[in-house]
Amino acid sequence: MNKDQVQGRATEAKGDIKEAAGKMVGNQKLQGEGLVDQAKGKAQAGLGDAKEKVKNAIDRS
Template sequence: MNKDQVQGRVEDVKGKIKEAAGKAVGNDRLKNEGRVDQVAGKTQATVGDAKEKVKDAIDRI
């Protein structure tokens, strides 16, 4: 696992926690921040996954 994959997954989990907290206390701003964090985390994890695939492909050459 590379740095982007780990950091992206951490950001996704952080976003899920924020969203749940926002729902629990009725705070729409916090809930929306959580959703944004999740999207950012998933995007970063996807970039990390792509980097890993490229690295693996190069290693096979």
């Protein structure tokens, strides 16, 4: 795993927690921040996954 994969998944988890906390206390702003963090995390993890695939393809050749 590369750092983008790790950081992305951590950000996504943080977003899940923020969203759940926002729902629990009725704070729509916190809930929205959680959704944004989830999207950022998914994008960063996806970038990391793509980098890993390219690295693996280069290593195989």
